[in-house]
Amino acid sequence: MIVDMPPGTGDVPLTVFQSIPVDGIVIVTSPQELVSLIVTKAVKMAQMMDIPILGIIENMSYVECPDCKKRIEIFGKSHVEEVAKEYGLSVLGKIPMTPAIAAACDAGEIENLETDWLAEAVSKIEQ
Numbered sequence: 070m071i072v073d074m075p076p077g078t079g080d081v082p083l084t085v086f087q088s089i090p091v092d093g094i095v096i097v098t099s100p101q102e103l104v105s106l107i108v109t110k111a112v113k114m115a116q117m118m119d120i121p122i123l124g125i126i127e128n129m130s131y132v133e134c135p136d137c138k139k140r141i142e143i144f145g146k147s148h149v150e151e152v153a154k155e156y157g158l159s160v161l162g163k164i165p166m167t168p169a170i171a172a173a174c175d176a177g178e179i180e181n182l183e184t185d186w187l188a189e190a191v192s193k194i195e196q
Contacts, residue, residue, distance in 0.1 A: 071194075072085055072089075082111075082114065083114075086114075086115075086118050086120060087118075091120050092121070093120065093121040093122065093123045093194075094111075094115055094120055094121070094122055094123065095122075095123050095124060095125070095126055095161060095190060095193075095194070096108055096111050096112070096122060096124075096125045096126070096158075097125075097126045097127075097128055098125060098126070098127055098128070098149060098152070099127065099128050099129045099130075099144060100127060100129065100130060100131075100142060100144040100145055100146070100147045100148070100149070101144050101145065102145065102148060105148060105152045108125065108152050108156075109152075112156050112158075122156070122158055123159075123161065123190075123193045123194060124153070124158050124159040124160065124161035124189075124190065124193055125149055125152065125153050125158050125159070125160055125161065126160075126161050126162045126163070126164065126187065126190055127147060127149040127160065127162070127163045127164065128164045129143070129144060129164070129165075129166050130142075130147060130149075130163035130164055130165055130166075131143070131147075131163070131165050131166070132165060132166045132167075133165055133167070140165075143166065147163070149163070159189070159193070161187070161189045161190035161193055162186050162187045162188070162189055162190045163186065164186050164187070165186070169182060169184075170182065
């Protein structure tokens with residue numbers, strides 16, 4: 070079972086960690102620089118509660134130009150690799166901002182969207 074929780078280290082993650090057996094977590098972040106503070110808190114909370122961290126996924130990582138395929142970093146340069154390295158974690162994927170994701174979400178069919186952005190994350194979770 071996968072539990073999607075709001076960002077941060079508030080009551081929701083604490084309750085989940087204390088209420089159900091958790092095999093591991095994936096920290097989802099975005100490229101903004103201040104997000105590293107939230108990641109730091111999530112890492113420390115997981116470590117204090119002896120919950121394995123499977124890795125980090127960066128959401129809204131970039132937009133790809135449909136014409137030239139250039140990646141445009143809307144929120145600025147990504148720092149996910151540095152943050153992951155600081156904590157000895159793997160970057161499991163970078164999810165772009167695409168019309169396909171928005172359309173699948175709006176249709177309630179996100180699970181039917183076929184991409185390879187999260188292939189490494191899926192592999193790590195299956196292990």
